[in-house]
Amino acid sequence: MAGERKMSSLNEFMKDTPFFVYSKTFENNSIRITYRKDSKPNTKEGVAMRIENHRNLILEENREIIEEILNNHKYKRPIYVMGLNFTLDNIIYFLKNKGIQIDGIIDDFSNKEEYLNIPVFPLKSIKSRNCIIIISANVRPLTIKRKLLSNGYDKIIFYFHLYLLEEEMLNTIIHCNNNIRDIDINKNKYYELYNKMADLNSKNTLQNLINFRYNFDAKPMESYSCNTEEQYFDSVIQFSKNEVFVDCGGYDGDTTKRFIEKNPNYAKIYFFEPYIEYYNLAMRNLNQYKNISFFQKATYNNNAFLKFVVAKEASAIDEKGEITIEASKLDDIIKEKVTFIKMDVEGAEYESVLGAKNLIQQYKPKLAICVYHKQEHFWKIPELVLNINNDYEIYLRHYSEGFSETVMYFV
Numbered sequence: 001m002a003g004e005r006k007m008s009s010l011n012e013f014m015k016d017t018p019f020f021v022y023s024k025t026f027e028n029n030s031i032r033i034t035y036r037k038d039s040k041p042n043t044k045e046g047v048a049m050r051i052e053n054h055r056n057l058i059l060e061e062n063r064e065i066i067e068e069i070l071n072n073h074k075y076k077r078p079i080y081v082m083g084l085n086f087t088l089d090n091i092i093y094f095l096k097n098k099g100i101q102i103d104g105i106i107d108d109f110s111n112k113e114e115y116l117n118i119p120v121f122p123l124k125s126i127k128s129r130n131c132i133i134i135i136s137a138n139v140r141p142l143t144i145k146r147k148l149l150s151n152g153y154d155k156i157i158f159y160f161h162l163y164l165l166e167e168e169m170l171n172t173i174i175h176c177n178n179n180i181r182d183i184d185i186n187k188n189k190y191y192e193l194y195n196k197m198a199d200l201n202s203k204n205t206l207q208n209l210i211n212f213r214y215n216f217d218a219k220p221m222e223s224y225s226c227n228t229e230e231q232y233f234d235s236v237i238q239f240s241k242n243e244v245f246v247d248c249g250g251y252d253g254d255t256t257k258r259f260i261e262k263n264p265n266y267a268k269i270y271f272f273e274p275y276i277e278y279y280n281l282a283m284r285n286l287n288q289y290k291n292i293s294f295f296q297k298a299t300y301n302n303n304a305f306l307k308f309v310v311a312k313e314a315s316a317i318d319e320k321g322e323i324t325i326e327a328s329k330l331d332d333i334i335k336e337k338v339t340f341i342k343m344d345v346e347g348a349e350y351e352s353v354l355g356a357k358n359l360i361q362q363y364k365p366k367l368a369i370c371v372y373h374k375q376e377h378f379w380k381i382p383e384l385v386l387n388i389n390n391d392y393e394i395y396l397r398h399y400s401e402g403f404s405e406t407v408m409y410f411v
Contacts, residue, residue, distance in 0.1 A: 049194040049207055051187050055215050059164045065157045066165070069100060069132060077155065078103040078128070082144060083136035084110045084120060086311075090172045091136055091159050092116060106133065123151070134159050138174065138402040140226050142218065160216045170216070175372050175403045179213045182375040189379035196382065198236075198393040205396045206378075209406060213375065221401050231399040232342045232368040233262060236409050242267040244338045246330065246365075248299040248352055249273070249345040251315075253282035259340075260289055267291065270334055274298040274308060274325035275315055299345060300327035301354035316346030316373075329355035340366045347373035353384055360388045367392075367410035372403060385410050 059066070068075045079100065081091055084107040095102055105120045112120045132155040137144050141158055148156050163169035171177045183190065190210060197203045208220035232255060243266045247256045250273040260266065269292040273279045279296045286292055298306065298317060307321035317327070330341075330352070338359055343349045349369050359365060367385065371377040382394055392410040399405035 049191055049203070049210075051183060051190060051210060051214065053215065054217070055164055058161060058215060058217050062157055062161045065132060065155055066162065068155070069095075069134075069157075069162070070098065072100055072132075078131040079134070080104050080106050080126065080131060081134045081136050081159075082106040082123075082148070084112065084115060085136055085138070086174065087136040087138060087159060088115070090169070091134065091162075092118070094162065094166075094169055103131075123148075129153055131155060132157070134162065138404060139400045140402070142222060142401045143226070158216075158218060161218075164216060173403065176213065176375070179375045183210065183214045186376070186379060189383075193379050193382060193394075196394055198395050202394065202396040205398050205406075209378075209396075209398060213403065224398050224401055226401060226405075227399045228405060229258070231397075231405060231407060232344075233258065234368075234395065234397050234407070234409055236395045236411055237340070237366055237368065238411075239263050240339075241265050243340055244268045244270075244336065244365075246270045246334065246338050246341040247272065248330075248341065248343040250282055251278050253285040255342060255344075256282070256286060256292070259342075268336070269293070270330075270338070271295065272297055272299050274327070275310055275323075277310075278315070295328070295333065296326070297333075298325055298327040298348065299330055299343070299352040299355055300348060301329060301351040303328045303332060317348050331356060331358040334359060337363045338365045339363070340368075342368045344370040349373065349377060350381055350384065353381060353388075357388050360385065364389055364391060367408075369408050369410070370406065371396075371408045372406035378406075378408075381408060382410075 068077060069079065072079060079102055081088060081102060084105055088105065092102060102118050105115055105118055106123050106126065107120055108122045110120055114120055129152045131153070133148060133153055134157055135141050135144050136159050145156055160170070160173055163173065170180065190206070194203055194206055197206060208223070211217050211220045239262060243263050245256070245259050245263070245266060247259070247269065250256060250271045253271070256269060256271055259269070271282065271286070271292055272295045273282055274297055276296060279294065283294055298308070300306070304327050305324050306317050306327050307319050308323050308325040309316050309318040309321040310323065341356065341359070343352050345352055349371070353360070353369070360367070369381055371381055385392060395409040395411065397407050397409065399407065
């Protein structure tokens with residue numbers, strides 16, 4: 001198995017693996033890259049977007065630190081993982097399969113003393129700078145790296161750069177289990193989407209996200225920050241009086257509350273949250289506001305009872321779920337004009353759009369739809385929306401430094 005393979009050097013790995021498609025030569029301390037035919041950029045007239053495979057270049061940039069991790073029996077630097085989160089288990093599995101010992105988990109916000117028999121402590125407890133830190137964060141990885149650098153740590157690597165050693169590990173990254181394959185197969189879909197974007201910001205955002213999600217290159221993400229306060233409410237969304245808002249995936253009511261702050265003269269709100277605990281919390285958080293209809297339901301393309309995984313704001317419809325929730329079509333519940341629909345339903349956005357076909361066709365509401373949960377949603381959702389109603393302009397915005405919080409707007 002790949003996870004059991006022992007590698008004495010990165011050169012050995014890169015020589016034997018078929019995963020990477022670059023050939024490289026070194027001339028005057030620079031890298032010259034030669035593309036295979038199937039990795040050339042698109043050259044169709046009028047298309048400026050480029051989809052290029054340079055994953056091995058990213059691996060090359062991290063060569064020194066990866067060599068030290070793989071051969072830590074020789075270098076003997078302490079290895080820490082920063083961030084006690086849902087990514088951590090896979091990182092521990094990946095390293096242990098290579099016989100690499102983790103000396104500790106760094107987390108400034110946890111009160112745990114250990115996790116899976118690995119000690120947990122705050123960053124200030126690490127006195128020596130002669131260590132390696134693997135960043136496990138997904139929302140603010142670049143902010144964390146800058147913090148570490150400013151504190152004198154310089155042996156730093158993102159966990160997804162380690163995963164470039166084994167393609168199957170890339171598939172374990174949340175929201176990334178089909179990225180490379182989908183982009184490879186559907187490049188023309190992404191080129192078409194790029195040309196449909198309504199502004200330069202959207203085009204640049206798509207290009208940056210494709211580079212990040214296809215190559216796991218973090219550099220394009222340096223222009224983004226964690227800006228969830230503006231999420232779903234970009235300036236391309238223009239409000240008027242008497243808005244009728246539909247909040248799909250309402251969680252604890254935070255998005256609905258922000259909508260109300262921006263639109264105190266709204267006419268009506270439809271709020272959907274399937275999990276009883278979050279539904280009740282939202283009702284308490286929003287009980288001071290009028291004209292809100294609450295539905296303890298998920299939104300979907302049919303009326304059904306579905307399995308559901310509970311994971312705070314990442315709770316989702318999943319056949320492996322531990323509970324059953326009720327799901328319904330928006331078209332079967334809402335019988336009036338709606339003006340704005342927000343969908344952040346953890347991967348069920350495509351089905352939810354299908355279930356709102358009549359509303360979208362008849363009323364052309366503004367739409368704010370998350371497309372990051374599944375790679376194919378970047379092109380499948382705009383295709384679907386425009387097939388229902390082709391009188392929309394498309395905008396794309398991103399609200400984190402990582403793989404999550406990408407919203408496509410239809411106005």
